[in-house]
Amino acid sequence: MIFEAKNITKLYHNHRALNDVSLSVPEQAVFGLLGPNGAGKTSLIRIINQITAPDKGEIFISGEKLQPKHIQDIGYLPEERGLYKKMKIGEQALYLAQLKGMSKQDAKAQLKLWFDKFEIGDWWNKKIEELSKGMAQKIQFIITVLHKPKILILDEPFSGFDPINANLIKDEILKLRDEGSTIFLSTHNMKSVEEICDHIALINKSNKVLDGKVSEIKTTFSKNIYDISFEGNMIGFANALWTNFELVDKESFDSTNHRASVKLNDASLNDLLKTLINNDIQIKDVTEIIPTMDDIFIEVVNQNNQNI
Numbered sequence: 001m002i003f004e005a006k007n008i009t010k011l012y013h014n015h016r017a018l019n020d021v022s023l024s025v026p027e028q029a030v031f032g033l034l035g036p037n038g039a040g041k042t043s044l045i046r047i048i049n050q051i052t053a054p055d056k057g058e059i060f061i062s063g064e065k066l067q068p069k070h071i072q073d074i075g076y077l078p079e080e081r082g083l084y085k086k087m088k089i090g091e092q093a094l095y096l097a098q099l100k101g102m103s104k105q106d107a108k109a110q111l112k113l114w115f116d117k118f119e120i121g122d123w124w125n126k127k128i129e130e131l132s133k134g135m136a137q138k139i140q141f142i143i144t145v146l147h148k149p150k151i152l153i154l155d156e157p158f159s160g161f162d163p164i165n166a167n168l169i170k171d172e173i174l175k176l177r178d179e180g181s182t183i184f185l186s187t188h189n190m191k192s193v194e195e196i197c198d199h200i201a202l203i204n205k206s207n208k209v210l211d212g213k214v215s216e217i218k219t220t221f222s223k224n225i226y227d228i229s230f231e232g233n234m235i236g237f238a239n240a241l242w243t244n245f246e247l248v249d250k251e252s253f254d255s256t257n258h259r260a261s262v263k264l265n266d267a268s269l270n271d272l273l274k275t276l277i278n279n280d281i282q283i284k285d286v287t288e289i290i291p292t293m294d295d296i297f298i299e300v301v302n303q304n305n306q307n308i
Contacts, residue, residue: 001060002027002182003048003151008057010043017043018054019206025184025199030177032193032200032214033186036301039203041186045153048184049076061151072101075149079156079186083128083140090124093143100147107146114142118168133160141169145176152176153184158192170196190293200293202300209304214293221296224264225289226272231282234258240279245272261289 003025010018018040025031035041046052048059050071059066061073084092090111097107115121118138128136137160145152154173158166173183174196185197193200194214201211210217225248230237237260238247244267250260264272269286276283291299 001025002062004060005044005048006058006060008044008047008054008059010040010047010052011055016206018047018203020057021203021206021208022057023201023208023211025182027182028177028180029198030173030183030185030196032197033184033203034188034193034200034297035203040206041203042155044203045076045155045184045186048151048153049074072147073150075100075144075147075152077140077144077152077154077157079159083136083143085129086127088125088127089131089139092128093139093146096143097146100149102147110146111142114146118142134162134165137161138165141172145172145181148179149181151182151184153186155186156188157185158187158189166192190297193293202297204301204304207304210296210300217296218290218293221291221299222288223291225261226264226269227259227261227285227287227289228276228283229257229259229285230276231256231284232258232280234260236279237276237281240275240281242275245275 001024003023005021005023008018008021009016021040021044033041033044043052047054048066050066050068061070064070093111094104094107097111098104102110112121115123120135120138123131123135123139128139131139137157141157144154152173157169157173161169170192173185177183185193187193197214199211199213200217202209212220233256234250234252237258238250241247241262244265246263246265248261248263250258252258262272273283273286
């Protein structure tokens with residue numbers, strides 16, 4: 001594991017921001033750090049960046065306890081962007097790259113590659129205040145990833161981007177992962193989580209309430225419901241279902257073409273298909289209804305809130 005948080009607790013006066021939170025993050029993964037506002041995500045990010053320290057627990061990077069030297073291994077894109085508005089973009093990018101340990105020559109060469117990739121080569125002498133929010137975010141993203149850190153922490157990286165530029169950033173995040181970086185993605189955009197995250201952890205009211213691979217979590221939260229398109233009689237379809245099947249939803253397009261959602265209780269999909277076929281139902285398509293990360297997020301948070 002490139003990153004481990006062991007039993008992290010953080011207190012602010014009478015507020016417990018993190019309560020015994022433990023995480024393990026594998027190398028070359030996009031790790032979604034999720035949770036409602038005020039859940040504790042920002043407190044954890046501040047601890048990783050050594051802006052503050054935990055009251056209890058430890059952080060490990062590549063098996064070593066977190067130390068000041070690890071700052072060079074981390075790139076951080078905060079939700080509140082922090083570039084100097086009146087400083088020229090090129091000068092600012094060079095300065096910040098050198099703070100991360102890059103030589104001026106290497107930084108300039110890498111910046112040229114990134115500026116060309118994002119088609120912003122003529123922005124070098126512009127000032128941040130001359131750019132739109134989305135354009136400024138492109139610059140901050142480049143500065144964050146320029147020194148090729150082992151760990152990238154991206155807080156709402158798609159905020160303010162149009163769909164084309166959001167996809168551009170997503171593609172670059174996946175390339176960075178494939179080239180060796182591990183990415184922490186803190187976001188409320190569950191669509192982005194589904195598209196690019198390999199693993200997630202969900203924090204709610206200072207506690208970790210869910211973590212694991214995205215694919216395994218979605219399977220775990222599946223309700224065993226299948227969407228079926230068919231030709232036949234809707235009443236006959238409903239009558240064919242016995243006690244181990246539950247008709248959840250239905251829709252008719254005309255007298256013979258229909259769609260229905262059926263939940264399997266103590267029966268298999270094969271049992272359902274045999275039952276329907278034996279009742280003269282012509283099946284056109286069968287698809288399992290997999291819950292979205294939005295669905296899972298809401299279900300877990302609401303359940304956790306009820307249990308507190």
